[in-house]
Amino acid sequence: MTIRLTPHRYSSAIAVIIFFMASGGHADDSIVPTSGSITGLPAVSFDYTWPDAELPADYYPVTVHSCGEGVTFEAAPERAVVNDDNMIELMFALGLTEHMSAYSAAGPRLRLAAFKDDYAAVTSLGDDYFKLEPLLGANPDFVFSGWNYGFSEDGVSPAILADFGINSYVLNESCRRINNSLTPATIDEWYDDVRNIGTIFGVPDRAEALIAHWEGRLARVAERLPDTDPVPVFSYGFGDDAPGGGLGLTIVSELYRRAGAINVFEDLLEMWGSVSWEAFVDAKPEFIVITDYGSAGAGQSGDEKMAFLSSVDGIDEVPAIANQRYLVLPQEAVNPGIRIIDGIEALAADLYPAQFADLVGTPGFGLSPTSD
Incomplete structure (x- = not known):
């Protein structure tokens, strides 16, 4: 899955190298030290607070690919509905809580403490995967979910949502539920998800900062493995x-x-x-x-x-x-x-x-x- 149009892309490899050299591989009082101004990326903090996003006037429209299908956005969605905690947490981590109308299938145990206020600020559609009528009742202009993560051929699907004029995005790994020719899922694919959501909502710098942060932590693990x-x-x-x-x-x-x-x-x-x-x-x-x-x-x-x-x-x-x-x-x-x-x-x-x-x-x- 690739982004067709983005206003600003960073070299992840360079960001990771500078990030890790700067951090020295040690943890600080909140989270692993981040690149911050060294790479031009915003710093990742424990509570995922971000500076205001700055976009060029001609940023939109943007097009991303979801399970191989292009989806175009004329502006950042304002009433997103998101299914399941792993996708909900990405929205919160990118600072997109105010762009959410509702969420579903969020387990009440083991929620991240950093997102307590975010969960409270957004309407819950229930502990189970969303159904079409309650979903439409949340008046979404965007839905983020996955095959067998809320999307199904006989329930809510990207095609059905498109009939209602609602754009959607499908979690990369789950595309294997409808395309058995794909190879095993990778972390790089997950990074594509992060970049695509960042692109859709006009926060690409935040997406790149998260990825650089994670790559620094992975490098720290790799260098210690026997x-x-x-x-x-x-x-x-x-x-x-x-x-x-x-x-x-x-x-x-x-x-x-x-x-x-x-x-x-x-x-x-x-x-x-x-x-x-x-x-x-x-x-x-x-x-x-x-x-x-x-x-x-x-x-x-x-x-x-x-x-x-x-x-x-x-x-x-x-x-x-x-x-x-x-x-x-x-x-x-x-x-x-x-x-x-x-x-x-x-x-x-x-x-x-x-x-x-x-x-x-x-x-x-x-x-x-x-x-x-």
């Missing part, structure tokens, strides 16, 4: 009769590689899905990353899923089960979103404690503070 074989890891998100999680087409496999691990089912080129218990045992994962979806009253918490896995008959000889090696991550650190770097850092620190001991517990490393 030169050893990656640790075999299983992604567990759901399922009692059969274990399910992030398979080979999801972004999960790259997240694990960046943390010095390997998804034991990365060769199974499907999205989120189930495998048999027999396949799980044969894969011999040495570590299990459990996804907590943050739902209230529906679904198991991460700790409950951990207890379940430890109770399943016939899998007790799997190394991860035998040695009780688990890490619970919020779904926002597993699906494309602003917390994926948090998840990479947390996993790397659990797998290689000696290499990351001095960073664990310091501001700007690992899982960001939540409000509960």
